[in-house]
Every structure is written in structure tokens, then in C-alpha cells.
Amino acid sequence: MNNKITSGTNRRSFLKSTAFGTLGITAISTGLISSCKTKPTDENTFGTVSQAINSGASSVVTRKNIASFAVNDPELQLLKDAVAILRKRSEKWPLDPTGWSENGALHTKFCATTEFTYQVHYSWYVWPWHRTYLWTLEKKLQHAVGEPKLALHYWDWTKHPSIPEQYQGGKENPLYNDTRLVEPNDIIPFDFMNMGPALRAKKFMTFGGYPFPYKGQGPQIDGIAEQSFHNNIHNWIGGEMAGFVAAGYDPIFYGHHGNCDRFWQAWLDADQSHRNPLEASWLEKVFYFTDEKGKPIGIKIKDVLDTKKLGYQFEDLDFNSEDGVYNSLEDKVVPSYDLVKASGIYNTSLEEERKVQSVEKIDLANASHVLLKYERTQLPYMPYCSRVFFLFGDAQPSPENCKYIGTFTILPIVSAEGGKLEKDVYMHVEITRSIRDRIGAGEKIRVFFEPVQVRGRNIPDEPLEVKNITYSFV
Structure with missing residues (x-):
């Protein structure tokens, strides 16, 4: 069955208005596929994946705030079409590694466990793992519609502190999820979004989490960004989003985590002293995923630190409400x-x-x-x-x-x-x-x-x- 979308006014207008090339994304995909000729535990695989990522992104897509799009925007429709294809794949075969269900199950495997071997939360692995998770999904969505110009979006809740209408509308919308507990007009409390303490954190460990304990001997400690606005908004939404077991099945997860990924870059840019870890145990850590064709791949943290080399950038890094009431750095609004x-x-x-x-x-x-x-x-x-x-x-x-x-x-x-x-x-x-x-x-x-x-x-x-x-x- 051909899953590519090749016609339609919205699709054509989107392509005409987008000036990205395709060579770089194709190079990434080809590299990942060829790298899987050996088992994912083979060290030779990692080098091939690294070369593919670092040499691939002559074309860079821009991730934007999903709340800024009209509900009938062709770029947004392309995203919906791609998600719908992944959902249909899972209906046909729930274990399809390029389907929506298996993508959600991957998050369950590495985030809803007490097994130190797999858990990526409560440690300094949480942000690079989720960046890689979103990036591999973006590759699958691009491949599903045959369009390397497709970009995942983020949900900037500082500018739109309620569930965007782009995620609403009922089951006819592939981005909708009926387990969410909040109502359309509910507003996120300002202190739930309080980013100042994380943005001002001097050390990566304070911001992003502590090193993984050696052989499980010692505590796993998450950073302030994870336990504050990241967890707060997961819980505020409710339903599948309010726990690690099923969060990856709700499309709004990717808007939320897209914003968290954006915040990681904002933290690095906030102060010249802010630096990612330099330890080999962090840089050389390998995460296992599947590529756009469902082939297993291993990706090292050091190869996902530059988003442009991965093939994407953010429209901006401004985490402040448009009315000026909420300021991400100054914490103007806090409970008394x-x-x-x-x-x-x-x-x-x-x-x-x-x-x-x-x-x-x-x-x-x-x-x-x-x-x-x-x-x-x-x-x-x-x-x-x-x-x-x-x-x-x-x-x-x-x-x-x-x-x-x-x-x-x-x-x-x-x-x-x-x-x-x-x-x-x-x-x-x-x-x-x-x-x-x-x-x-x-x-x-x-x-x-x-x-x-x-x-x-x-x-x-x-x-x-x-x-x-x-x-x-x-």
C-alpha cells in the first residue's frame, strides 16, 4: 500500500511556500538505513550513524509553535496526515515499529520502569533521550508522507497556556486524545510554568539531572527542569499524559516535549557559562531506536547535541507571554x-x-x-x-x-x-x-x-x- 500523499491543494500550497531542500534529510535517512546491516550492539554501527547525522543536514526544517497555526493550515495538515498514517499502520499491525502504538510503547519501555538499565528519567539522560525520541519520530512522519520538509511542532505554553485548538476537535483529528482531563478553556497556573530556577541553574546537573548511578549503586536524581514545569504540565493535562506508562500515545506529548527540548537550547544560550556535560559516560551513551523504515539503530548523545546537524532548528527561544505578564527569567507571578x-x-x-x-x-x-x-x-x-x-x-x-x-x-x-x-x-x-x-x-x-x-x-x-x-x- 502506498502511504505517500501526492495530491491536494493544501499539500501543493505548502510545498510552494516552503524553500527547504531535500538532500540533507535524504542523506540522514540513507545513512541510518545502511548502518543497520550489523547488529545494533556492534560498535561499527555507531560510527556509521554518527557520520550520517553529522554530514546530513544541508536542509534544516524549522519547528514552530503549533498554537500559532490556523487549524486549516497546510503545514499543520501535513503533520496530521502523517500521524494518521502511523495510526493506521498500528491498526493493521500493532507491533509495526513505524506505527504510532510502537512509538508510544518505546516511551513506556524507557520511562515507566524501575529498572536502572532502561530508565532515562531521574538522571542526566532525560533530555538527550527525549530529543532523540522526537527526532526519530520526525523521520518516520517525514517518510510516511514522502516529505522531508515536514517538521514536528512544539507547544509554547507560555504564550498559549491552555490546550491549543489544534489538538482538539474529536477523534476526526489525529492529534486528539480523549483521556485528557482538562477542559478547553482551562488555563495552566503560572507557577506550573515557572522556568526561572531552571534557567538560572549554573550546572547542568542542577538543570538537567545527575549522572546515572554506577551499576545501580546510588540514587537517580532528576534536574529542576524535569521535576518542575515538565512534570507539572504532564500532570495538569491528566489522562495518559499524567504518568510515564501511556504518555507517549498522546500527540500533545510531542508538543510538550518539543517545548522542553527548546528550553534545553534556551538554557545553553542563557549564560555563556552554561555547558553540557563533557564526561565520556554521557557523550558516549548509546540510545536504541528504530529508523523511518523500522530498522534498529544506536545513536550516541554526542551526535544529538547540535539540532541543525540533526536537521531542525527552533523558530525562536522566547519563553515569555505576549502580554508581558509571564516572564520566564524574572518569575513575576508566584504564589504568595x-x-x-x-x-x-x-x-x-x-x-x-x-x-x-x-x-x-x-x-x-x-x-x-x-x-x-x-x-x-x-x-x-x-x-x-x-x-x-x-x-x-x-x-x-x-x-x-x-x-x-x-x-x-x-x-x-x-x-x-x-x-x-x-x-x-x-x-x-x-x-x-x-x-x-x-x-x-x-x-x-x-x-x-x-x-x-x-x-x-x-x-x-x-x-x-x-x-x-x-x-x-x-
């Missing part, structure tokens, strides 16, 4: 202390923490973030979303002694067995100079977890008593 109605308070102090964790003494003058740790098993339900506040001293909350720290979501890990990922939560929180000084002075801190109500989920009435919180400084 008046919202503190905490269901549980845990008392601790820097001195107590040092006794528990034996934190190495560091220069507090250079500390910008605190890493909180507590037990995941204490959470009454998941996904769990909360606003976190620091309260200093023993007094009741006031503007002077209560500080909003951030809004975080803990997404569920599904497993029949207990494991490290199910036991502990590590949470990066940004601290200002005044907070840093008060911590350095040994002032007592109480940590407020204020659960956030989202549509379709209930907050339990029983108090949340979080114990054994410890701190370290980063």
Missing part, C-alpha cells in the same frame, strides 16, 4: 504566603541535617540551590503536585518569614517490586541570597508542602506528614 494552608509541616535545621547526612562543608556564598530529600512512600497519592514553601523560625507564616520555593510534581513509577526510584524523592529548590544567609546562620526551617488541586484528581483530607527531610547544597 497567603496560599499557605499546609496539610503537614516538618521541622528541621541545617545542623540536624548535617548529623543525618554528613554533608560536606561547602562555601555557602556560591550555593544557589538546595537539594531536598524525602521518602516517596510518604506521599498519599500520585501524581502528587505541591507548592513548596520555606518557613523560618517558629512564628506563624508572614511575608517576612515565609518564602515560596517552587511548584513540583512527582509522577508515578509503576512496578510490582520496591526499588530506589520508589523510595526517595530528590527535589532541587532555588535559594536566594537572603535564604542562603539565614541557612548559614543556622536558623530553623520548616518545609510546607501545599497540595495543588488539578482537574479530575482529589486531595485527601488526612494530613500529609513528611518525615526525614534532609538537605544538601548545590
Whole structure:
């Protein structure tokens, strides 16, 4: 059966208005296919894939904000047609590696597991893995319609903080998903999109996650970008998006993660000191996917760090609302202390923490973030979303002694067995100079977890008593 779309007014008008060439994308595809003549574990395969990526992109497509397109835009229609083809392939054969179902299942395999061997979340692998995931899908979509000018889009929720109409309309729209819990007019709370702490993070580990533990000995720790706006918006949407098991089946996943991929580039551009890791254990890490024809491929992180070499770029890196109310760097809109109605308070102090964790003494003058740790098993339900506040001293909350720290979501890990990922939560929180000084002075801190109500989920009435919180400084 020929899946290529070769006619139609929309298709022709899109081609006339697009000035991209096809040579570079074809070179990438050909390289990936030829590289699979050996098993994916053969080291020779990786070199061939690397050469194909690095030499291929004389043509670069531009990924754009999907909310900026008219619902009948020919470029958007091309994307819908391609997704529809992948869906039909899965209807015919659910295990088709170029189909929509198998693409979603791939995310389940590497994101909904407690197996250290496979899990890419809670570590510094999360952003390069998802970039590669989106890129391989883009190749399959391009191949499905025979059009290398097709580009995945991103959903810039700072400019359009509700589900774009491009993802709505019912089952006749291939980008629609009926499990989402939000209503069309629901607005994402501004603090759910709070990017400032991640954008200001000095180190990649704080922004993007910690190294993968050697042989599973040690914790997997995600970065502030993952546990804040990434998780928050997954949870806010609800349905399949509110967990790792089925998120990859909802087309809005790719708009959301396209925006997260865009944010990674924005973080690098925000400060000349921001750098990706240089360790070989990161650069040489191999991810396994399938190419546009379903052939297995292995791709190293070092080969996906330049998006233009992959064949795409972003229309812009501006993460600010058009009305100026939301500013990604300045955090103008944050919850006030008046919202503190905490269901549980845990008392601790820097001195107590040092006794528990034996934190190495560091220069507090250079500390910008605190890493909180507590037990995941204490959470009454998941996904769990909360606003976190620091309260200093023993007094009741006031503007002077209560500080909003951030809004975080803990997404569920599904497993029949207990494991490290199910036991502990590590949470990066940004601290200002005044907070840093008060911590350095040994002032007592109480940590407020204020659960956030989202549509379709209930907050339990029983108090949340979080114990054994410890701190370290980063």
C-alpha cells in the first residue's frame, strides 16, 4: 500500500511556500538505513550513524509553535496526515515499529520502569533521550508522507497556556486524545510554568539531572527542569499524559516535549557559562531506536547535541507571554504566603541535617540551590503536585518569614517490586541570597508542602506528614 500523499491543494500550497531542500534529510535517512546491516550492539554501527547525522543536514526544517497555526493550515495538515498514517499502520499491525502504538510503547519501555538499565528519567539522560525520541519520530512522519520538509511542532505554553485548538476537535483529528482531563478553556497556573530556577541553574546537573548511578549503586536524581514545569504540565493535562506508562500515545506529548527540548537550547544560550556535560559516560551513551523504515539503530548523545546537524532548528527561544505578564527569567507571578494552608509541616535545621547526612562543608556564598530529600512512600497519592514553601523560625507564616520555593510534581513509577526510584524523592529548590544567609546562620526551617488541586484528581483530607527531610547544597 502506498502511504505517500501526492495530491491536494493544501499539500501543493505548502510545498510552494516552503524553500527547504531535500538532500540533507535524504542523506540522514540513507545513512541510518545502511548502518543497520550489523547488529545494533556492534560498535561499527555507531560510527556509521554518527557520520550520517553529522554530514546530513544541508536542509534544516524549522519547528514552530503549533498554537500559532490556523487549524486549516497546510503545514499543520501535513503533520496530521502523517500521524494518521502511523495510526493506521498500528491498526493493521500493532507491533509495526513505524506505527504510532510502537512509538508510544518505546516511551513506556524507557520511562515507566524501575529498572536502572532502561530508565532515562531521574538522571542526566532525560533530555538527550527525549530529543532523540522526537527526532526519530520526525523521520518516520517525514517518510510516511514522502516529505522531508515536514517538521514536528512544539507547544509554547507560555504564550498559549491552555490546550491549543489544534489538538482538539474529536477523534476526526489525529492529534486528539480523549483521556485528557482538562477542559478547553482551562488555563495552566503560572507557577506550573515557572522556568526561572531552571534557567538560572549554573550546572547542568542542577538543570538537567545527575549522572546515572554506577551499576545501580546510588540514587537517580532528576534536574529542576524535569521535576518542575515538565512534570507539572504532564500532570495538569491528566489522562495518559499524567504518568510515564501511556504518555507517549498522546500527540500533545510531542508538543510538550518539543517545548522542553527548546528550553534545553534556551538554557545553553542563557549564560555563556552554561555547558553540557563533557564526561565520556554521557557523550558516549548509546540510545536504541528504530529508523523511518523500522530498522534498529544506536545513536550516541554526542551526535544529538547540535539540532541543525540533526536537521531542525527552533523558530525562536522566547519563553515569555505576549502580554508581558509571564516572564520566564524574572518569575513575576508566584504564589504568595497567603496560599499557605499546609496539610503537614516538618521541622528541621541545617545542623540536624548535617548529623543525618554528613554533608560536606561547602562555601555557602556560591550555593544557589538546595537539594531536598524525602521518602516517596510518604506521599498519599500520585501524581502528587505541591507548592513548596520555606518557613523560618517558629512564628506563624508572614511575608517576612515565609518564602515560596517552587511548584513540583512527582509522577508515578509503576512496578510490582520496591526499588530506589520508589523510595526517595530528590527535589532541587532555588535559594536566594537572603535564604542562603539565614541557612548559614543556622536558623530553623520548616518545609510546607501545599497540595495543588488539578482537574479530575482529589486531595485527601488526612494530613500529609513528611518525615526525614534532609538537605544538601548545590
